[in-house]
Amino acid sequence: MTNPSDSSKRLSPGDLYRACNLDSLTFETTAEVEPVDGTVGQERAVRSLEFGLGVRAEGYNLFVAGPPGSGRSSTLHSIVHRIAVEQAHAPDWCYLRNFEFHLRPSVISLPPGRGSAFAAHMDAFIAACRREIPRAFETEAFLKEREDAVRDVHRRRAEVFEAVEEEAKKRGFSVVAGPTGMVTVPLKPDGQPMSQQEYEELPEDRRHALEGLGEELQSLIGHAMLSVRQLEREAQKRLEELDKSVALFAIAPLLSEVQQEYNDIPKVGEHLLLVQEDILQHLQAFRGAEAQAAPAVFPGPSPEDFFARYEVNTFVSQGNDGGAPVVVENNPNYYTLFGRVDYRSQLGIMTTDHTMIKAGSLHCANGGYLVLQALDVLTSPLVWETLKRTIRCNEITIQNLGEQFSAIPISTLDPQPIPLDIKIVLVGSSRIYHLLRAADEEFRKLFRVKADFTGDMDRTPECAQMYAGFISSRVQEVNLRPFHKSAVARIVEQGSRLVEHKGKLSTQFIDIDDLLTEANFWAAAEDSDVVHDRHVERAIDEKIYRSSLIEERVQEAIDDGTIAIDVAGEVVGQVNGLSVYDLGDYRFGKPTRITTRMSLGRGQVTNIEREVQMSGKIHNKGFMILNGYLHGKFAQDRPLSFGASLVFEQSYDEIDGDSASSAELYVLLSALSDTPIRQGIAVTGSVNQFGDVQAIGGVNTKIEGFFAVCTAKGLTGEQGVIIPHENVKNLMLRKEVVDAVREGTFNVWAVSAVEEGIELLTGVPAGAPDDKGRYPANTINRRCLDRLAQMSRKLAASSRRQAPASKERASTSDSESGQKV
Numbered sequence: 001m002t003n004p005s006d007s008s009k010r011l012s013p014g015d016l017y018r019a020c021n022l023d024s025l026t027f028e029t030t031a032e033v034e035p036v037d038g039t040v041g042q043e044r045a046v047r048s049l050e051f052g053l054g055v056r057a058e059g060y061n062l063f064v065a066g067p068p069g070s071g072r073s074s075t076l077h078s079i080v081h082r083i084a085v086e087q088a089h090a091p092d093w094c095y096l097r098n099f100e101f102h103l104r105p106s107v108i109s110l111p112p113g114r115g116s117a118f119a120a121h122m123d124a125f126i127a128a129c130r131r132e133i134p135r136a137f138e139t140e141a142f143l144k145e146r147e148d149a150v151r152d153v154h155r156r157r158a159e160v161f162e163a164v165e166e167e168a169k170k171r172g173f174s175v176v177a178g179p180t181g182m183v184t185v186p187l188k189p190d191g192q193p194m195s196q197q198e199y200e201e202l203p204e205d206r207r208h209a210l211e212g213l214g215e216e217l218q219s220l221i222g223h224a225m226l227s228v229r230q231l232e233r234e235a236q237k238r239l240e241e242l243d244k245s246v247a248l249f250a251i252a253p254l255l256s257e258v259q260q261e262y263n264d265i266p267k268v269g270e271h272l273l274l275v276q277e278d279i280l281q282h283l284q285a286f287r288g289a290e291a292q293a294a295p296a297v298f299p300g301p302s303p304e305d306f307f308a309r310y311e312v313n314t315f316v317s318q319g320n321d322g323g324a325p326v327v328v329e330n331n332p333n334y335y336t337l338f339g340r341v342d343y344r345s346q347l348g349i350m351t352t353d354h355t356m357i358k359a360g361s362l363h364c365a366n367g368g369y370l371v372l373q374a375l376d377v378l379t380s381p382l383v384w385e386t387l388k389r390t391i392r393c394n395e396i397t398i399q400n401l402g403e404q405f406s407a408i409p410i411s412t413l414d415p416q417p418i419p420l421d422i423k424i425v426l427v428g429s430s431r432i433y434h435l436l437r438a439a440d441e442e443f444r445k446l447f448r449v450k451a452d453f454t455g456d457m458d459r460t461p462e463c464a465q466m467y468a469g470f471i472s473s474r475v476q477e478v479n480l481r482p483f484h485k486s487a488v489a490r491i492v493e494q495g496s497r498l499v500e501h502k503g504k505l506s507t508q509f510i511d512i513d514d515l516l517t518e519a520n521f522w523a524a525a526e527d528s529d530v531v532h533d534r535h536v537e538r539a540i541d542e543k544i545y546r547s548s549l550i551e552e553r554v555q556e557a558i559d560d561g562t563i564a565i566d567v568a569g570e571v572v573g574q575v576n577g578l579s580v581y582d583l584g585d586y587r588f589g590k591p592t593r594i595t596t597r598m599s600l601g602r603g604q605v606t607n608i609e610r611e612v613q614m615s616g617k618i619h620n621k622g623f624m625i626l627n628g629y630l631h632g633k634f635a636q637d638r639p640l641s642f643g644a645s646l647v648f649e650q651s652y653d654e655i656d657g658d659s660a661s662s663a664e665l666y667v668l669l670s671a672l673s674d675t676p677i678r679q680g681i682a683v684t685g686s687v688n689q690f691g692d693v694q695a696i697g698g699v700n701t702k703i704e705g706f707f708a709v710c711t712a713k714g715l716t717g718e719q720g721v722i723i724p725h726e727n728v729k730n731l732m733l734r735k736e737v738v739d740a741v742r743e744g745t746f747n748v749w750a751v752s753a754v755e756e757g758i759e760l761l762t763g764v765p766a767g768a769p770d771d772k773g774r775y776p777a778n779t780i781n782r783r784c785l786d787r788l789a790q791m792s793r794k795l796a797a798s799s800r801r802q803a804p805a806s807k808e809r810a811s812t813s814d815s816e817s818g819q820k821v
Helices: 043-054 072-085 114-136 138-170 196-201 206-262 267-282 284-289 303-309 334-338 361-365 374-379 383-393 401-405 428-438 461-479 486-498 509-525 533-549 549-559 617-634 661-675 699-713 723-732 736-745 755-763 780-818
Strands: 061-067 092-096 106-109 173-180 181-186 313-316 326-329 344-346 347-351 369-373 423-428 449-452 456-459 504-506 572-582 587-598 606-607 640-649 681-683 720-724 747-751
Touching: 043 061, 043 072, 043 423, 043 449, 061 072, 061 106, 061 428, 072 369, 072 423, 072 681, 092 114, 106 114, 106 267, 106 374, 106 723, 114 267, 114 303, 138 173, 173 206, 173 736, 181 206, 206 267, 206 284, 267 284, 267 303, 313 361, 326 361, 334 361, 334 383, 347 504, 361 369, 361 617, 369 374, 374 383, 374 423, 374 428, 461 486, 461 504, 461 509, 486 504, 486 509, 486 736, 504 509, 504 606, 509 533, 549 572, 549 699, 572 661, 572 699, 587 699, 587 720, 587 780, 606 617, 617 661, 617 780, 640 661, 640 780, 661 755, 661 780, 681 755, 699 720, 699 723, 720 723, 720 755, 723 747, 747 755, 755 780
Parallel strands: 061 423, 061 449, 326 369, 369 423, 572 681, 606 640, 681 720, 720 747
Antiparallel strands: 092 106, 092 313, 173 181, 344 347, 456 504, 572 587, 587 640
């Protein structure tokens, strides 16, 4: 059957593919092309990045959105490093022991590069102190002064005891050192000590007198002992002051050197004074007394552990070159971002100090830029909430996870927080951005700049030249063969096919990069010094072959009749719709038989897929639109009097999308008008309630899928695909399809309305209403109205036949009811 309107809707080979004009490429190979410097086709995103990275205001962090492979990461890294180099260096940060409260280590900021130097100076200072202090205590002057001090206290002590003994002799007593202290013993007239027996034999009044004198002497002895202890304290204090003065004399020059080096940093000077005071309070550790002591059963911390108190924890060292820091954290978990406090085990006890505080990426990037993957941040426990709190408070607090979840409070380090001055950049998909903006009320306040990378750009001669520049840069970067301009032209064409638009080029350069690598491989296999278009074509074909196993299996099922698809003849109520199977790395099209059956009814159309819950929301919406079209078209004078069921035959997966709604409408019109549809034509396109055919996605894949089926069953020249006219701009079909159209063995038609499509499918005019709203005879619309009128009469007659029977049953029921009463 030939339809007069076929030729007006049929697309020419030029409509199916936009070739790249070789004359527009002003080079022979990419060796003559200047490599592109920067990002291709992302002007909007680049401007957003430059603004967001440059503005210094609270909350102006960035979210870089776009599809993977669009150059979002490489562009971000290029721009952020360029901006960071021009900015001021970030400071170093050091943690020090807090000598007043050791559980809260102090933090100080130093100019870039001086943190490590300060740590080295402190290590050298303490090492010198450990060397010089023992030497100072070995000098003759110190030993003589110490000996004089000891001799003096011994002399004064002896004087006190001599005075006590003289007083005791005057009272007839001697003083003897006993195990519990000084004891008074009465003397006999000959001056010898009185024994206990002799004392008991004395008269009672004499004993009482001696006891009174003894008590007086004990009081005197007590006062003398107090004086002795005071002398010992004074001596100990004198010795300590002597030790401190000797040690201070030894370390003062050493400390002065460090103080002069950092006299421009007041906090360092304050810390050095505290270090000096602590050294003077712990001179025994420097004199080696602990090392000389006998080993304990349970030894305590080693001397090296003690001297760790003076170490400087160079927490963050930025160096003194390179501008502001740029950190790309690829594993943003809690500890890698916010730092941690480590512990060491000593005899089963976990201990820690300020030297075991470790920095996170936020600390390393402080004063610069931190780049994170949004999905990793959101899926890592506690990271997102802690990150928001850190940005909101403008300070970084180090706290281990165990401390937050412990049921029992634990005494541990609480390092002083560090002020935060940073620009955080999240990289993710547009979907993640919109989900965060909708679900998290703080997101908009904290990330106020969005840099949106698109997946395509306009296909202009300038952009084609930029493609060549990109290819030239990749050739140099990874040492590929030069690409001939014919190969570049083929890659440009493939760029349009990737985005399914004649006037666009793909900016997902990961796909283009793969194509360059694979084309270079096939050029090497031919031992060609230059990559030509045939090598690019083979790379495309080989990649399809590697991924098309399932497509081949489906095609085999169609060829052997397992999946029933007709590509010849005419059938009422049956049409070939087109669907796309997306496997992630590969998509292919497959025709699906859509059928319907009519009956008398009340205008209800049953979607079997929906009834069994095998259709998605979009498909259900498209199907409901069909009801709107049918009622608006044929139910203006009388209600619809038919019922219909519609199904996708041999469909075992969920169906979604509205691209089959026009095919569903065509098959309903075919069944309603009792007009057969040409099975050699497949249909795709959505439809609205007014019968306008609307654009759909995957048009190239769908056409090629049906073409493969027709080729396997044999091309007749009558076969083809009807697509929406709005999809003509999306056509970038494979060469074999374009060649078949050129040879007249296959067809592609473009329509704008349902009437145009039904005419192509049936070969019967759709029919336009006259002034009175009547359609011409032998048109699809007239046949539909005639069939509806016929079904309406049958439905009315059926209703009249059922009415008397209903009345008779009602009368019988009343009579029986009366008899029962």
